[in-house]
Amino acid sequence: MLGAGREVGRAGIFLTLENDEKGVLLDYGIAFDDQDRPVFPLHVSPSKLKAILITHSHLDHIGAAPLFYVSAKPLVIATKLTLVTGKLMIEDMIRLSGYYLPYEYPELVSMLENSKDVGIGETIEVENLQIEVLNAGHIPGSCMYRVHLKSKTVLYSGDVNTIDTRLVRGADVAGVEAEVLIMESTYGLFNHPPRSRVEEKFVETLRMVLEDGGSVLIPSFSLARAQEILALLAEKMPYANIYYDGMARDIMTIYLEYSEYINRVDLLKKAYTLFDAVKDSQMRKKICNEPGNIVVAPAGMLKGGPAAYYIKRLGFNPKNAIVLVSFQSPSTPGRKLLTDGVLEEGGGFVKAKVFWFDFSSHAGADDLVKVVKSIKNLEKLVLIHGSEDSVYTIGYRVKEELGIDFVAPANGDSIAI
Ligand SMILES: [Zn+2]
Numbered sequence: 001m002l003g004a005g006r007e008v009g010r011a012g013i014f015l016t017l018e019n020d021e022k023g024v025l026l027d028y029g030i031a032f033d034d035q036d037r038p039v040f041p042l043h044v045s046p047s048k049l050k051a052i053l054i055t056h057s058h059l060d061h062i063g064a065a066p067l068f069y070v071s072a073k074p075l076v077i078a079t080k081l082t083l084v085t086g087k088l089m090i091e092d093m094i095r096l097s098g099y100y101l102p103y104e105y106p107e108l109v110s111m112l113e114n115s116k117d118v119g120i121g122e123t124i125e126v127e128n129l130q131i132e133v134l135n136a137g138h139i140p141g142s143c144m145y146r147v148h149l150k151s152k153t154v155l156y157s158g159d160v161n162t163i164d165t166r167l168v169r170g171a172d173v174a175g176v177e178a179e180v181l182i183m184e185s186t187y188g189l190f191n192h193p194p195r196s197r198v199e200e201k202f203v204e205t206l207r208m209v210l211e212d213g214g215s216v217l218i219p220s221f222s223l224a225r226a227q228e229i230l231a232l233l234a235e236k237m238p239y240a241n242i243y244y245d246g247m248a249r250d251i252m253t254i255y256l257e258y259s260e261y262i263n264r265v266d267l268l269k270k271a272y273t274l275f276d277a278v279k280d281s282q283m284r285k286k287i288c289n290e291p292g293n294i295v296v297a298p299a300g301m302l303k304g305g306p307a308a309y310y311i312k313r314l315g316f317n318p319k320n321a322i323v324l325v326s327f328q329s330p331s332t333p334g335r336k337l338l339t340d341g342v343l344e345e346g347g348g349f350v351k352a353k354v355f356w357f358d359f360s361s362h363a364g365a366d367d368l369v370k371v372v373k374s375i376k377n378l379e380k381l382v383l384i385h386g387s388e389d390s391v392y393t394i395g396y397r398v399k400e401e402l403g404i405d406f407v408a409p410a411n412g413d414s415i416a417i
């Protein structure tokens with residue numbers, strides 16, 4: 001276990017056969033410390049890697065992978081869309097935190113040059129290991145890996161979601177056979193409210209603000225969340241003046257290009273046709289000066305990006321609203337806004353109305369248990385990518401309800417499966 005042991009972020013699991021020096025690495029991502037510096041998983045020598053299997057392009061799963069290319073050229077495997085969006089995410093991180101990173105742009109290029117893209121549903125062979133790629137339902141292009149070791153089959157979930165959204169269908173877990181399941185447990189303590197109810201309230205809130213003569217800022221992650229919101233708005237509020245800004249524009253174009261990964265392409269195309277990508281600062285100013293606009297802009301936690309610009313102009317008018325649609329980490333302006341009504345210590349009170357809606361792309365607690373239940377021949381559950389509370393809560397539930405043993409390894413632990 002190299003990372004994501006009893007913590008969320010910096011996923012990294014080295015999987016190997018007992019008497020084989022070499023193995024596969026499942027994800028290699030980063031976390032950020034409270035001073036915003038990247039934190040890496042534990043080290044594994046690149047000479048031991050048969051391949052690096054990346055589940056999706058969130059930085060906590062892909063962000064550390066270029067590190068291996070400083071001195072070596074291991075094979076990296078991911079879906080085409082994960083490679084394309086991952087490149088964009090890593091480039092953005094190099095721009096913002098390059099100073100703290102132990103790799104640079106050439107290492108990213110080398111990683112992409114040594115990559116092999118796989119399709120969802122495909123089975124590939126890497127140095128005598130059979131690896132099957134399954135849909136994880138988390139974000140477009142995200143996948144799970146089913147690795148056939150000598151006597152056992154291991155399923156690694158990456159980040160997983162079981163509900164259908166406009167961007168992706170729920171994970172393909174029903175009836176999958178695996179003796180060992182390595183599963184994320186981000187939301188082991190909570191259930192999410194039903195998505196349809198969240199959407200209803202969200203749309204109702206937006207309509208109310210517009211009718212009142214206000215404008216709405218929706219700070220959103222640029223990858224997936226922004227496009228999910230835009231597709232929802234294309235279905236429910238096609239008549240509204242809706243804009244999207246920052247990297248959300250690039251991801252929108254990429255998703256339309258790789259539309260085979262998108263569940264409701266029709267709605268994404270509708271959003272692209274009806275709504276406007278913000279082109280320049282003049283357009284940005286105009287959006288802020290007129291009432292009745294909705295703008296979807298990163299960053300999701302109001303930490304930089306065009307959202308930080310919009311909130312300064314829209315946040316101090318009581319007619320407007322800030323509608324948060326992403327998880328808000330502690331010590332981000334978004335969390336400060338929710339808890340204290342300000343963006344920073346000593347800053348002025350935001351006068352716009354503030355709302356938060358749960359559009360999570362992770363399975364909630366009950367759904368995680370259902371994922372475990374749906375796996376055939378399961379003997380052991382390995383819980384990762386969750387707080388200590390979260391992994392043990394899910395683990396004991398699974399033991400009690402399904403009679404399946406679990407382990408919750410810490411970083412640095414080796415476990416026999
Ligand atoms: Zn993720």
Ligand SMILES: [Zn+2]
Binds near residue numbers: 009
């Ligand atoms: Zn994750």
